[in-house]
Amino acid sequence: MSFARVRALVVVALLAILALIFTVVALVRDTQSDAGLGAGCQEGWPKADVTLREPAEVKINVLNGTDQVGLASKIADDFQNRKFQIENKGDAPKTDDIAVLRYGPKGVGSAHLLRAYFLNNAVVDYDPERADATVDIILGSAFQQLATTTEVNQSLGDLGAPVAPPDTCPVQEE
Structure with missing residues (x-):
């Protein structure tokens, strides 16, 4: 395998790892997962x-x-x-x-x-x-x-x- 091919595989692998990290961070820090559900409900409301x-x-x-x-x-x-x-x-x-x-x-x-x-x-x-x-x-x-x-x-x-x-x-x- 040539050096150029190895370098290309390393760059692609690095980009895949960065994408995975950004996805995990976005899911963990999501503040809208329960948006509109039960917010501001009074006791006894149906x-x-x-x-x-x-x-x-x-x-x-x-x-x-x-x-x-x-x-x-x-x-x-x-x-x-x-x-x-x-x-x-x-x-x-x-x-x-x-x-x-x-x-x-x-x-x-x-x-x-x-x-x-x-x-x-x-x-x-x-x-x-x-x-x-x-x-x-x-x-x-x-x-x-x-x-x-x-x-x-x-x-x-x-x-x-x-x-x-x-x-x-x-x-x-x-």
Whole structure:
């Protein structure tokens, strides 16, 4: 092996060792590893699950808040085709909105995902007393259709990460 080749290998090895050292130092000194999780929480505040869920992990109730017969069943089938877990279908009091999303502290991340299916035009109705993770979707008279997969992905990008409602402690549960 020539001297130039040995010198090149030494330089590459030195650069690899320096990169490893910088990576370890960055991980050890990371001050943002728990950013936004539990900071400033008051005792007694409910824990809001801000984990962005996959559709297969989200349980929903689809309710018809319009005069259109069978709308809840049709949209529930659409959600089921998109891998959501349908708990119930039925009727609800009439609403003029596109949709109303009702959820509790355990459904914050799930409701955030569902907002994207309505292009962030759904009214959110947070209930701090609700104990389950199921999200109620009440379809209103302004509803036309669910967003396409591309529109959902773009809307999720626009929405950013799920945010805990006021007077809750954000947690990420697995």
